[in-house]
Amino acid sequence: MNFLPPNGALHGVALDHLLRWNLxxxxxxxxxxxxxxxxxxxxxxxxxxxxxxEPTRSxxxxxxxHVLPLLAISALYLWMLISSHRLWAARREQPAAxxxxxxxxxxxxxxxxFRYPGPDxxxxxxxxxxxxxxxxxxxxxxxxxxxxxxDIVSSxxxxxxxxxxxxxxxxxxxxxxxxIPGMRLKQDAIPGMIGHLMFTPxxxxxxxxxxxQVCGLGHYRMQARLRIVSPAGYDRWLNxxxxxxxxxxxxxxxxGSAPGNPAR
Amino acid sequence: xxxxxxxxxPRALALLYLLLALIAVVTxxxxxxxxxxxxxxxGLAIPPHGVIRPEDYLALVTMHGTxxxxxxxTVVPQFAFPNLVLPAQIGSDRMAFPRLNAAAFWIxxxxxxxxxxxxxxxxxxxxxxxxxxxxLSALAAAGPxxxxxxxxxxxxxxxxxxxxxxxxxxxxxxxxxxxxxGLTFARLPLTVWSWxxxxxxxxxxxxxxxxxxxxxxADRHLGTSFFLPSGLVLNGTALNGIPRSPGGGTPMLWLHxxxxxxxxxxxxxxxxxxxxxxxxxxNFTRRPVPAYRLMVAATLLIGFLGLGVWGHHLFVxxxxxxxxxxxxxxxxxxxxxxxxxxxxxxxxxxxGRLQTTTPLLFTLGxxxxxxxxxxxxxxxxxxxxxxYLHNTFFVVAHFHLVMAMAGVFSIFAGxxxxxxxxxxxxxxxxxxxxxxxxxxxxxxxxxxxMHLAGLAGEPRHYAQLTGPVESFTRLLHVERGITWSAFLxxxxxxxxxxxxxxxxRPGSRPAGENPWRATTLEWSPLAHPIISGDPxxxxxxxxxxxxxHPQWEPEKPF
Numbered sequence: 001m002n003f004l005p006p007n008g009a010l011h012g013v014a015l016d017h018l019l020r021w022n023l024x025x026x027x028x029x030x031x032x033x034x035x036x037x038x039x040x041x042x043x044x045x046x047x048x049x050x051x052x053x054e055p056t057r058s059x060x061x062x063x064x065x066h067v068l069p070l071l072a073i074s075a076l077y078l079w080m081l082i083s084s085h086r087l088w089a090a091r092r093e094q095p096a097a098x099x100x101x102x103x104x105x106x107x108x109x110x111x112x113x114f115r116y117p118g119p120d121x122x123x124x125x126x127x128x129x130x131x132x133x134x135x136x137x138x139x140x141x142x143x144x145x146x147x148x149x150x151d152i153v154s155s156x157x158x159x160x161x162x163x164x165x166x167x168x169x170x171x172x173x174x175x176x177x178x179x180i181p182g183m184r185l186k187q188d189a190i191p192g193m194i195g196h197l198m199f200t201p202x203x204x205x206x207x208x209x210x211x212x213q214v215c216g217l218g219h220y221r222m223q224a225r226l227r228i229v230s231p232a233g234y235d236r237w238l239n240x241x242x243x244x245x246x247x248x249x250x251x252x253x254x255x256g257s258a259p260g261n262p263a264r
Numbered sequence: 265x266x267x268x269x270x271x272x273x274p275r276a277l278a279l280l281y282l283l284l285a286l287i288a289v290v291t292x293x294x295x296x297x298x299x300x301x302x303x304x305x306x307g308l309a310i311p312p313h314g315v316i317r318p319e320d321y322l323a324l325v326t327m328h329g330t331x332x333x334x335x336x337x338t339v340v341p342q343f344a345f346p347n348l349v350l351p352a353q354i355g356s357d358r359m360a361f362p363r364l365n366a367a368a369f370w371i372x373x374x375x376x377x378x379x380x381x382x383x384x385x386x387x388x389x390x391x392x393x394x395x396x397x398x399x400l401s402a403l404a405a406a407g408p409x410x411x412x413x414x415x416x417x418x419x420x421x422x423x424x425x426x427x428x429x430x431x432x433x434x435x436x437x438x439x440x441x442x443x444x445x446g447l448t449f450a451r452l453p454l455t456v457w458s459w460x461x462x463x464x465x466x467x468x469x470x471x472x473x474x475x476x477x478x479x480x481x482a483d484r485h486l487g488t489s490f491f492l493p494s495g496l497v498l499n500g501t502a503l504n505g506i507p508r509s510p511g512g513g514t515p516m517l518w519l520h521x522x523x524x525x526x527x528x529x530x531x532x533x534x535x536x537x538x539x540x541x542x543x544x545x546x547n548f549t550r551r552p553v554p555a556y557r558l559m560v561a562a563t564l565l566i567g568f569l570g571l572g573v574w575g576h577h578l579f580v581x582x583x584x585x586x587x588x589x590x591x592x593x594x595x596x597x598x599x600x601x602x603x604x605x606x607x608x609x610x611x612x613x614x615x616g617r618l619q620t621t622t623p624l625l626f627t628l629g630x631x632x633x634x635x636x637x638x639x640x641x642x643x644x645x646x647x648x649x650x651x652y653l654h655n656t657f658f659v660v661a662h663f664h665l666v667m668a669m670a671g672v673f674s675i676f677a678g679x680x681x682x683x684x685x686x687x688x689x690x691x692x693x694x695x696x697x698x699x700x701x702x703x704x705x706x707x708x709x710x711x712x713x714m715h716l717a718g719l720a721g722e723p724r725h726y727a728q729l730t731g732p733v734e735s736f737t738r739l740l741h742v743e744r745g746i747t748w749s750a751f752l753x754x755x756x757x758x759x760x761x762x763x764x765x766x767x768x769r770p771g772s773r774p775a776g777e778n779p780w781r782a783t784t785l786e787w788s789p790l791a792h793p794i795i796s797g798d799p800x801x802x803x804x805x806x807x808x809x810x811x812x813h814p815q816w817e818p819e820k821p822f
Contacts, residue, residue: 003716003717003719003720004719004720004721005720005721015648015649015651015652018646018648018649019643019649019652022642022643022646022649023643023719026639026640026642026643029639030635030636030639033610033632033635033636034632034635034636036610036613036614037610037613037628037631037632040613040614040618040628041618041620041628062554065607065611065614066554066555066604066607066608066611069607070600070603070604070607073600073603073607074600074603076642077596077599077600077642078596080596080642080643080645080646081592081593081596081646084592084646084647084648084649085589085592085646085648087648088585088588088589088592088646088647088648089585089589091648091651092585092588092647093585093586093589108497109406109498109499128495128496128497128502128503128504129502129504131497131500131502132500133500134500140497140502169582172496172497172498173399173406173496173497173498173499174397174398174399174400174403174406175397175398175399175400175515177580177654177655177723179655179721179723181652181720181721184651184652185651186580186651186652186654186655187580187581187582187651188580188581188582190514190515190516190581190582191399191493191495191496191515192492192493192494192495192496192513192514192515193493193514193516193582195582208733208734209733210721210723210731210734211723212580212654212655212656212723212724213397213655214322214391214392214393214397214400214724214725215400216391216400216406216407217317217318217319217322217391217407217408217727218318219318219322219725219726219727220318220725220726220727220728220731221728221731221732222731223731223732223733223734224733225733
């Protein structure tokens with residue numbers, strides 16, 4: 001079970017706990033069934049002769065070999081259903097967190113891009129025809145839109161520990177699978193659709209971001225890095241990126257601590 | 265010659281289907297060995313091709329999956345075996361629509377040829393996996409193999425769907441119209457019940473895939489846009505503004521249509537094996553199937569529920585979370601009738617004296633894999649847990665055990681069991697048992713460790729273990745063990761092939777009329793039997809020597 005990578009997300013603790021319980025139970029059921037099958041092959045003291053009449057099915061024997069195990073295993077399935085639904089409902093059937101950190105994730109063959117809305121808290125408009133990675137505009141930001149001027153586009157995802165995050169998932173070309181094993185997160189980025197993935201990272205450190213949906217010949221190398229830092233470290237990183245983008249702007253509006261998104 | 269080749273005799277067609285599946289399974293196995301070699305020794309040059317490039321690796325995976333799922337796991341239990349025994353098991357000498365039934369074979373053969381041709385066109389075979397999600401499968405420029413190779417794949421699949429539906433119509437019509445006098449539905453063998461359900465599923469599921477594949481072909485060549493949204497940018501070029509620019513569709517439509525086929529397909533491949541397991545356990549324990557009606561009900565229920573679980577393949581697609589909950593519920597629900605069947609088989613194993621013939625051993629192997637692969641099903645049915653395990657090697661392990669290994673072991677059980685019907689001889693038992701034990705151990709050696717790679721977070725379809733950020737080389741020792749087990753598993757099949765051809769030669773053991781002392785009608789010497797009994801009547805009557813009562817013999821009084 002220690003094959004699982006270290007978990008760094010708030011919801012991952014309960015998920016790992018549930019996964020370990022599930023794996024433990026089915027492992028022992030697996031062992032028991034295989035032992036039964038091997039026992040069946042061992043030579044046994046057989047009944048002296050085959051039954052000479054239609055076997056009178058004993059109701060009690062039937063109950064113990066069939067009905068009772070079926071009830072027990074159905075109870076197990078019911079427990080799986082209820083316990084995992086509680087986790088799923090807590091993760092997904094909830095309104096969005098208030099004041100989350102917004103980052104837009106875009107999958108492109110074979111690269112992940114991360115866009116922060118900048119001090120104005122609004123993502124600028126993008127146009128497919130403006131997309132040009134060689135020209136430094138991989139997402140096709142529209143210079144005519146004032147909201148686009150302060151958008152930070154990064155190839156690394158930096159987030160502060162302890163704050164809820166709302167990722168917006170998009171794809172430019174084919175279906176990609178946004179997968180962070182260390183955050184126990186996975187959701188597809190489907191072209192033409194906008195997905196949302198919410199989580200709260202807790203443990204600072206570096207985590208791998210993978211692609212989990214075959215997307216072409218470079219699928220195996222479509223990876224990026226997630227770096228979880230302290231809130232102060234996050235503000236420093238964001239300010240540095242903002243200054244690099246717009247050297248004349250004042251650094252007074254620290255985006256990490258800005259209260260919410262006025263536009264949402 | 266033409267007459268002999270274009271036969272409508274179902275048993276001759278069964279032989280043709282088996283030969284076709286043999287070509288597919290040998291090719292598919294060689295592809296899987298190349299996959300294993302590349303994963304373990306990525307730099308190795310394989311003559312005459314050379315080093316396997318990432319696109320070659322994905323083409324190998326795509327073609328391996330397509331060959332095995334369609335041309336082996338579907339063709340044998342759902343096409344070859346019904347032609348071999350379905351008419352006989354209901355006391356008929358032919359199918360209800362003989363020519364329709366024969367046409368299905370020739371369309372399947374054309375489909376296989378077209379699929380294999382994809383290896384030899386420019387850029388080679390497609391790389392988008394057997395599920396072929398658009399836009400990767402819809403745009404020729406999305407990757408190597410996605411032009412001509414992908415077209416051939418789609419044409420092959422379209423033809424295969426057509427053949428499956430034709431064959432299934434023929435099987436259903438045969439079951440409904442050509443049963444021998446006295447063979448009521450309550451006396452049908454469980455294999456026939458399985459084919460009744462799997463053929464119904466085939467007509468529904470393969471029709472969905474037929475439509476989806478035709479729509480994808482239209483998107484590729486007729487300028488439609490069922491699966492393509494607007495605003496796509498491919499290789500830095502916006503597809504807006506080009507002639508026939510796509511827009512207005514969604515890849516989600518393909519996901520739903522494909523898995524509406526894809527999940528019932530799992531039951532299409534495994535239901536015949538489940539029916540066969542009941543029949544062989546009764547035969548080799550010399551006891552009737554307990555709870556025959558429960559087994560029929562479970563089979564029908566699995567077929568019915570099987571049509572409503574496809575959404576569990578879409579848990580991470582961004583589908584509405586309430587839909588995830590609903591599909592999780594239906595998926596867990598289908599585990600209940602499956603568990604009822606497993607418990608019945610386990611009870612059967614312990615009721616009588618086991619005759620440990622090769623077909624019985626392979627049936628127990630089927631049971632072993634069905635349990636070990638089936639148990640991870642309820643884990644993957646939980647959306648919360650699937651959100652971590654989806655598309656990792658945990659899923660690869662799950663479906664290779666429950667569908668591929670259980671399916672193949674059931675196919676072996678059927679071939680060892682029904683071999684006398686084709687050759688009049690029995691296969692060598694000693695070689696059969698060696699084949700069984702090596703295959704069983706090697707198959708677990710291949711697929712059990714994949715669970716661990718999946719728990720470690722290793723995704724499917726990775727052409728290399730090392731990437732720019734994450735490296736899975738810590739799992740290299742696991743990968744190496746899997747590869748050696750795969751070699752052993754493939755080598756064990758040489759024993760089977762030797763046995764298969766050797767035992768057909770004059771001089772090997774003649775089978776006689778009813779070698780397994782079985783009760784069902786495929787072993788009947790009569791052309792027009794009249795049925796008076798139950799299908800698995802392994803009960804000794806007082807004053808009689810035999811411990812069984814064939815369905816074709818007049819009822820003896822107790």
